[in-house]
Amino acid sequence: MADESGKHLEVxxxxxxxxxxxxxxxxxxxxxxxxxxxxxxxxxxxxxLLQGGTxxxxxxxxxxxxxxxxxxxxxVANDRVSILAENAEMGHDIDLExxxxxxxxxxxxxxxxxxxxxxxxxxxxxxRAAETAS
Amino acid sequence: MPATQRELKDRRNSVSTIKKLxxxxxLIAASRIVKAQQRAQAAGPYARELTRAVSAxxxxxxxDHPLTTEKPNPKRAAVLLITSDRGQAGAYSSSVIRExxxxxxxxxxxxxxxxxxxxxxxxxxxxxxxxxxxxxxWSGESDAPTFARAREVADALIEAFLTPTxxxxxxxxxxxxxxxxxxxxxxxxxxxxxxLEVVEGEEAPxxxxxxxxxxFEPSAEDVLDGLLPKYVASRIHFCMxxxxxxxxxxxxxxxKSATDNAQDLIERLTREYNQVRQSxxxxxxxxxxxxxxxxxxxxxxxx
Numbered sequence: 001m002a003d004e005s006g007k008h009l010e011v012x013x014x015x016x017x018x019x020x021x022x023x024x025x026x027x028x029x030x031x032x033x034x035x036x037x038x039x040x041x042x043x044x045x046x047x048x049l050l051q052g053g054t055x056x057x058x059x060x061x062x063x064x065x066x067x068x069x070x071x072x073x074x075x076v077a078n079d080r081v082s083i084l085a086e087n088a089e090m091g092h093d094i095d096l097e098x099x100x101x102x103x104x105x106x107x108x109x110x111x112x113x114x115x116x117x118x119x120x121x122x123x124x125x126x127x128r129a130a131e132t133a134s
Numbered sequence: 135m136p137a138t139q140r141e142l143k144d145r146r147n148s149v150s151t152i153k154k155l156x157x158x159x160x161l162i163a164a165s166r167i168v169k170a171q172q173r174a175q176a177a178g179p180y181a182r183e184l185t186r187a188v189s190a191x192x193x194x195x196x197x198d199h200p201l202t203t204e205k206p207n208p209k210r211a212a213v214l215l216i217t218s219d220r221g222q223a224g225a226y227s228s229s230v231i232r233e234x235x236x237x238x239x240x241x242x243x244x245x246x247x248x249x250x251x252x253x254x255x256x257x258x259x260x261x262x263x264x265x266x267x268x269x270x271x272w273s274g275e276s277d278a279p280t281f282a283r284a285r286e287v288a289d290a291l292i293e294a295f296l297t298p299t300x301x302x303x304x305x306x307x308x309x310x311x312x313x314x315x316x317x318x319x320x321x322x323x324x325x326x327x328x329x330l331e332v333v334e335g336e337e338a339p340x341x342x343x344x345x346x347x348x349x350f351e352p353s354a355e356d357v358l359d360g361l362l363p364k365y366v367a368s369r370i371h372f373c374m375x376x377x378x379x380x381x382x383x384x385x386x387x388x389x390k391s392a393t394d395n396a397q398d399l400i401e402r403l404t405r406e407y408n409q410v411r412q413s414x415x416x417x418x419x420x421x422x423x424x425x426x427x428x429x430x431x432x433x434x435x436x437x
Contacts, residue, residue, distance in 0.1 A: 014183060016281035016371065018176045032351045047187055048351030049360045073360060075187045077348070082183045086281060086364070 007041035008060050011081045013067050015088040021057075021067065028081050029056040030074050039076055046076040053125025054091075054132065055083050066091035068129035070122045087122060091129035099126040139414065142407040146400055153396035159222060160389035166277060167317075167382040173278070174314075174375040181368045188365050190348050191358050199355075200296060201362045202330045208305035211246045212269065212294055213237060214287065214327070214370070216311040216377040217254030219276040224388030226312065226320070226381055227256040233322035234310040241308075249304050251291065253374070269294070277378050284371035291370075292363055295328050311373040312380035318387075320380035327369060330362065 011028060013021040028039040032048035039046070053070035072085025103123035109116050137145075192202070215234045217227045234257075238248050252258050252271040261268050270290055275283060297303030307328040313321050350357045 012179065012183075014179045016177065016180050016368070017173065019179050033356070034352050037351070045348045046351060047190060047348045047357050049357055073187070073357070073364075075183065075190075075348075082187075084180060084183050084187075084364075086285070086367075 007079065009039065009041055009079050009081050011057055011083070013055070013057075013069065013083045013088050013090075014085075016086045020088045021065070021090055024060045025057045025081070026060055027058045028074075028083075030069075030083065031055075032074070039074075039081060041079050043076050043079075045078075047073065048075075049073050050083070050085065052128075053085075053121065054129045056132070066129045066132040068094065068122075068125040070125040071118070089126065089129070091132060094126050094130040096127070096130040099123065099130050103127050137406070137410070139407060139410050142403055142410060146403040146407060149396050149399045149403065153393055153400065156389045156392040156396060160386055160393055163382045163386035163389060167379060167386060170278070170375065170379040170382050174372075174379060177281075177368075177371060177375060181372055184361070184365050184368050188358075188361050191350070191354055191361065199358050199362060201292070201328060201366070204329050205299070205305045209246060209299055210249055210304045211241050212249040212251055212291060212304040212307045213241070214251040214253070214291065214307065214309045215257045216309065216373060217252070217257035217260075217276070218377075218381045219255045219273055221256065222388060223381055223385035224391075226384035226388075227254070227260075230310060230312050230322045230377075231257060231260055233324065237308060237310055237324050246305075249294070251287070253287065276374075277381055279371065279374035279378055281367070281371050284374055285367045288363065288367035288370050291327070292366060309370070309373050311377045312384075314376045314379040314383065317383050320383055325369075325373070327366065330365070 008024045008026055009028060011021070011023055011025045012019060026041070030037055030039070030048070030050055031052040031054065033051045034048075037046070037048065050069055050072045053068055053072075055067045055069050055072075055074075057065045057067070059065060067083070067088060067090050069083055069085035069088045072083055072088060075082045075084070103120070103126075106116070106120045106123040109119070213234060215231065217230055221227065241248055249269045250261060250266065251269050252261060253273065254276045255273045258268065258271045258273060261271075272283065272287060291307050294302075294304045295307060299305055306326060308324055309327050310322065310324050313323040315321055
C-alpha cells in the first residue's frame, strides 16, 4: 500500500439534509471511539463510530480541510470514504467567536441531561474544527 | 324574488377576492413544492449511505439487536400518523387519517392495543375531537420538516419500543403517511418501522457487486448500536419529507380547482348581473314609453 501515489480517495461529507463537502483527497484522519485512524487510498473496508467530532481531510490539491462531525460515523469501501453526521459542517464555515460563545453557553447549562451533554459535544466539536481550520 | 343588481355585484366582488386568495395560495404551494422536492433530494445521500452501512453490518455480523428482533406475541402497537398542520389541501388530511383508521381496525382485529403518535395539527384535532388518548404529538413545520424534528420523533418512538410492554412500551411501530408518487398522484401508505426489516436499496446488488467485508470500529455490536437509531430517524425523516411534498401538491391542486371554480362563478354572476341590469333597463324604457303613450292618449282625448 506504500506506493499508491496515482490513487486518491473519493470523500463525501454528508449531513442529514445536504451534502456538505465532496471531493478527492489523499488522506482522511478521523477519530473513532478506538482512537485516531488515518485513511489512505487502498484502505480496507471500515465502518466506525466517530468521537470527538472533527475529521481532517487533505485534498489532492494539498489543501487541508477540517470538518465538525459530531456523533457521526465513517464508512470506507473501495476508496470511497463517506462521513455521515447529522450536523456536519466545514471548519471554515464556522464563526470561531460565535462557536466559542455557544460553547460557553452550553457549558453553563451543564451536562446533566442527555440533550445538554449532546449540545456541549456539538459546541466543542464546532470550536475545535473552527480553531484547526483558522 | 330574483337578486337585485347590488346583491349580484357584491357577490361577484367577494368571489373575485376569494379567487385572488386561492390563486395566491396555489402559487405559494407551487413554489414550495419545488423546495420540498429539493429537500427530499438533498436528504437522499444521507439515507442511502446509512442504508448501505446498516445492511453491511446486518449482512456481515450475526448480531441480534433489540431494534431488529420481533417480540413474541405483540400486544401493543404504536401508530405514527403524519398529517398536515393546515387545511386547504383537498382530501389530503382526511385520506391519510382514513388510512390510519383502516390500520387501526386491522390492528384491533389482531387484538393489539393501539398507541397513537401524531404529527400535524389536523390529526391532533381529529383525535382530540373524538376524545381519544394520544401518546405524544408534534405540530408545526409539517410542510418543511427538519431533521431535528424527525430525530425527536425517532427518540420518542425508540424509547417506547425499548420499554417493556408491561410498563407501557410498545411491541411494534407503524407509520401512516402519504407517499409522493408524482405531482398528480399521492397515495396514503403504511410502513412498519420497528422492529426493523433491513433491506438493501431498491435494486438488488448484482452478483459481482457484493458488499465488502468491513472492519468494525470498535465492534459490530457498537456500530449497530450507533447506526440503528440514526437509521430510524432517517426513515422517519424520509416519510415526513414525502408527506410534506404530498401536502403541498394536494394544496396546489385543491387551490387550482378552487381558482377555476371561482372563475366559473364570476362568469355566471356577471352574466346574471347583466341580465338583471338589461331587464331593468327594458322595464324602465317600457314604463317611459307606456307613460308617454298614456299622456298622449289623455291629451288627445281632452282636445
